[in-house]
Amino acid sequence: MKHVASRENPQFKQLHRLAQHAGRRHERAILEGVHLCQAWLACAEAPALAVFDTERLDRPELAALLAAVTDVLPAHQVLTLTPQLLHYLETVETGQGVLFVVDPPSPELPERLAEPMVWLDRVQDPGNVGTILRSCAAVGIRRVVMSAGCAAAWSPKVLRGGQGAHFALTVHEQVDLAACVDRLDVPLAVTTLEDAQDLYATALPRACAWVFGHEGQGVAVDLQRAATLRVRIDHAPAVESLNVGIAAALCLFEQRRQIGAH
Amino acid sequence: MKHVASRENPQFKQLHRLAQHAGRRHERAILEGVHLCQAWLACAEAPALAVFDTERLDRPELAALLAAVTDVLPAHQVLTLTPQLLHYLETVETGQGVLFVVDPPSPELPERLAEPMVWLDRVQDPGNVGTILRSCAAVGIRRVVMSAGCAAAWSPKVLRGGQGAHFALTVHEQVDLAACVDRLDVPLAVTTLEDAQDLYATALPRACAWVFGHEGQGVAVDLQRAATLRVRIDHAPAVESLNVGIAAALCLFEQRRQIGAH
Incomplete structure (x- = not known):
């Protein structure tokens, strides 16, 4: 787990740039909040990066998510940020203290389309x-x-x-x-x-x-x-x-x- | 009809303040765009103020609205603004060149409620x-x-x-x-x-x-x-x-x- 407290940190800067384009074509996506991050993990995929609010790690949902990602990710892919830095990456007024950076699936369209x-x-x-x-x-x-x-x-x-x-x-x-x-x-x-x-x-x-x-x-x-x-x-x-x-x-x-x- | 081209104009400043709170309790509302302004007029009410983009008055829908409000409003309640000033009052990226300031109705609740x-x-x-x-x-x-x-x-x-x-x-x-x-x-x-x-x-x-x-x-x-x-x-x-x-x-x-x- 790596802690970042400065806006000048290169990894933070990269995240901040991503936040402006997240989910667009050829870009990674940012999942905000406990529910979406849990759902991503339930699909059995590891995120590319897991980011937590360093001051809220004691909350049970965040602690559980942290434990889960620590199992599947190398330490340098788990970040803790100060609340101020995390807020720069969030699109909601009141974030929940966690976000995942993920590679959205890009499934191939089947040859025949025969379902609802x-x-x-x-x-x-x-x-x-x-x-x-x-x-x-x-x-x-x-x-x-x-x-x-x-x-x-x-x-x-x-x-x-x-x-x-x-x-x-x-x-x-x-x-x-x-x-x-x-x-x-x-x-x-x-x-x-x-x-x-x-x-x-x-x-x-x-x-x-x-x-x-x-x-x-x-x-x-x-x-x-x-x-x-x-x-x-x-x-x-x-x-x-x-x-x-x-x-x-x-x-x-x-x-x-x-x-x-x- | 009155033309305003300066951000320092007191009437514009008042409008700009209103735009921050429009429609909230005890505040007037701002109707943006041709459709809503037409609908307001069709309910046979005069707006408190009609505001037009001075550079788009030749568009047929705007010309028709201008003619309609000129019939029912004194000249000082019809404003034309520069596109830049009008944009300060709009909440959409691409406005249609007209907005009305109106007093929203505050109807009284009937004693008995017997309808859908x-x-x-x-x-x-x-x-x-x-x-x-x-x-x-x-x-x-x-x-x-x-x-x-x-x-x-x-x-x-x-x-x-x-x-x-x-x-x-x-x-x-x-x-x-x-x-x-x-x-x-x-x-x-x-x-x-x-x-x-x-x-x-x-x-x-x-x-x-x-x-x-x-x-x-x-x-x-x-x-x-x-x-x-x-x-x-x-x-x-x-x-x-x-x-x-x-x-x-x-x-x-x-x-x-x-x-x-x-």
Whole structure:
């Protein structure tokens, strides 16, 4: 275990630089807080680096995490920082005294896609992406395929919104969705106003690939055209549209209701 | 119409101060962007102040808004600012060149509460509050009752999340919810894990007061105890819970589905 108390420490400087880009393409991710770090360890992976608040090591959850990483990491990959230094790396006002630096998985997309899935087409808002990942995990979906232009799945805000969902999912990023349509062995489903049936009057299949799109522009036209299952979510005219995270949850839970998972 | 180009202008300074607290208790609110300003005018109210980007007055939406406010406001309540000054007042990166300063309505709570409603108990995150308001408007609910400790309904982030829902709703803030239980002529409904039925196996009434609670702690115990309709939303064990905005949408749209609004 190594203690760092100076902003001029090279390892701290490197961490501080990482914190500005964490989770973006080709960058490592930072998991903040007890829950995410526990979840990472439960997946049986060692983090690249474990960082603790030196003044809070006596808290039971932190002590347990420290014991766990000490078992799997060499001493120089376990850091303690002063609370002030740690705060520079955190994106939340009140951190929990621990963060892991990890290499996000970059799984390979299978040749054929034949299971329940969600595709995200340029969903930009990290809160929306995080919420959708959480809803996917909540209905038992295991695979999420994201286009370029989506908020980075392993960025701090998406991780926070996901609340651990990342660890129940296989997430593919920077995928050319249009090029994947031919790999599908399940229907591609889209929410749209054109040529669409009421979601709640549609018999939904047990498995499909739902595609949800950009907050302003919706799903790209080529993907919309490729969709064989087209549903709309009727709502009162008082609003123009639904938030994409809400629309996704309504589709996924209606499918779960219909297939009798309840 | 009055033009302001200096940060030292007293009226600008006052606006800049307001922008730090807009929408909080006893403060005026700032509506940013074309859509919200149009919606405010459509409710037939004059804003307290209309502020435009002096360099974008030729855009059709802005010209139309300017013409509309010029009809209803004295000249000194219509300001044009340089883009730089306007940017100081905006909470979004790329503003649309217009904002209104308004007095948020503070409607009185009726003696009896007998209609479909949503109650919010210390929902802190402005994104969640905004999303729930938008979902309320989307299912045709007209009244929302919020406790102290909720994000301020007329704050910029809640307004943005609501996407105009505020104008379809009567929103009561800073209400003692426990003290309102006796006013109810509809069931109080809560999502809970204790003594609860599966949402999708429950015959939901046409009208009830749904109460949704604090992101970490849920609905306060006294309100939970007062609830006569108790439902749970089953989900896969991969997540510990659902986001409160998602849970609210699932309840409201399931009720809408059951009562056959679709």
